[in-house]
Amino acid sequence: MASLVRLRASQSIFRAPFVRAIQTSADTTTLHEDASTSGPFMVKLHQDSFQAYNCEPPSLDVQVSKDELITMYRQMSTMRRMEQAAGALYQAKLIRGFCHLAIGQEAVSVGIHHGLTPDDYVITSYRCHPFAVLRGGSIKGVISELLGRKAGMSHGKGGSMHIFTPTFFGGNGIVGAQVPLGAGLAFAQKYSEHPRCTFALYGDGAANQGQVFEAFNMAKLWNLPCVFVCENNKYGMGTSAERSSANTEYFKRGDYIPGLQVNGMDIVAAKQAVEYARKWTVEDKKGPLLLEFVTYRYGGHSMSDPGTTYRTREEVQRMRSTQDPIHGLLKYIEEWGLATEQELKQIDKDAKAEIDTAVEEAKASPEPDEKELWTSIYYAGTEPPFMRGREREEVHHY
Numbered sequence: 001m002a003s004l005v006r007l008r009a010s011q012s013i014f015r016a017p018f019v020r021a022i023q024t025s026a027d028t029t030t031l032h033e034d035a036s037t038s039g040p041f042m043v044k045l046h047q048d049s050f051q052a053y054n055c056e057p058p059s060l061d062v063q064v065s066k067d068e069l070i071t072m073y074r075q076m077s078t079m080r081r082m083e084q085a086a087g088a089l090y091q092a093k094l095i096r097g098f099c100h101l102a103i104g105q106e107a108v109s110v111g112i113h114h115g116l117t118p119d120d121y122v123i124t125s126y127r128c129h130p131f132a133v134l135r136g137g138s139i140k141g142v143i144s145e146l147l148g149r150k151a152g153m154s155h156g157k158g159g160s161m162h163i164f165t166p167t168f169f170g171g172n173g174i175v176g177a178q179v180p181l182g183a184g185l186a187f188a189q190k191y192s193e194h195p196r197c198t199f200a201l202y203g204d205g206a207a208n209q210g211q212v213f214e215a216f217n218m219a220k221l222w223n224l225p226c227v228f229v230c231e232n233n234k235y236g237m238g239t240s241a242e243r244s245s246a247n248t249e250y251f252k253r254g255d256y257i258p259g260l261q262v263n264g265m266d267i268v269a270a271k272q273a274v275e276y277a278r279k280w281t282v283e284d285k286k287g288p289l290l291l292e293f294v295t296y297r298y299g300g301h302s303m304s305d306p307g308t309t310y311r312t313r314e315e316v317q318r319m320r321s322t323q324d325p326i327h328g329l330l331k332y333i334e335e336w337g338l339a340t341e342q343e344l345k346q347i348d349k350d351a352k353a354e355i356d357t358a359v360e361e362a363k364a365s366p367e368p369d370e371k372e373l374w375t376s377i378y379y380a381g382t383e384p385p386f387m388r389g390r391e392r393e394e395v396h397h398y
Helices: 002-013 066-091 106-115 129-134 139-146 178-191 210-221 267-283 313-322 325-335 341-364 370-374
Strands: 041-044 050-053 061-064 121-123 198-203 226-232 259-263 289-294
Touching: 061 267, 066 106, 066 129, 066 139, 066 267, 066 325, 066 341, 106 129, 106 267, 106 325, 121 178, 129 139, 139 341, 178 198, 178 210, 178 226, 210 226, 226 267, 259 267, 267 289, 267 325, 325 341
Parallel strands: 121 198, 198 226, 226 289, 259 289
Antiparallel strands: 041 061, 050 259
């Protein structure tokens, strides 16, 4: 009995203090003024949409427009359809290797895209398909890349984790390795005196990597225009954040870098946070900022993970039914009278048709030629004239 009392006493000593939880519902934003006009109107975010660390939180009053919300809904619906199609192709054994889907996290990718300018940079980890499309790629290009076809955005050689555009520097197959690369991109932007910023994304599973903290230090030391973004979907592979991290408030981990925790299931809150972060780094020149989007993935870590061995089916179903970013935005659009039910159904129908067409075109694309094995190894003009033990054709840049 005495030992039991001591055990309970020790547990109470190390029990974490109560912290008000971030709001993660997808439909708590309220209409602030009449939305019947064709121009912008004001909405109000839930009071717990943000938690700030060493900075003031963004305003809860957000200006939006009908066209912007409809566009966001179309993009989120299309991205989910694309990921679902990728899942089906993987199950049909048409996609080989790794494949990580972002179903449930659409508010983060679309929210970031709408809060940035076309010239800003984004770099992320392996859950990268939506970013590749939104930052200048195409659905056909992504699907073709997953299938290893010539029409792929990396000509069928990169696969799921290595897709790029001029302002999207890819997924990355090494856990956390994209974060210091993002700091390097921001260094180049500052050195070139370009009024841009870099958003370097990583997951809660990568948040404990040493290179992440090293990147934090250099970014703050040089006051780089870099926004570090932790997509906290609660699980790193099969390990919950609580089991792997002594401090699960990732937005407070930047030491001298201020942080902001964000409701990553509400697209309006996500966009507001991104605009705040961009102003912080680019316009106000305050240096780096750390964002933590609290979100959730409905599927497993990758297609080889059923996602139900470390969490219950009931938990996943509850999150799907109560915290879906697409359904949350759909509710806003309906309640605020921005579109009819028929118009919204047509948007979803068009998204499905667009994905179906892209899949068929990707399937029809040929596989890369054998000579592609020796291309894109060196930047044009930098290839070595001779490499010991190799024929010229093996090192020549085509």
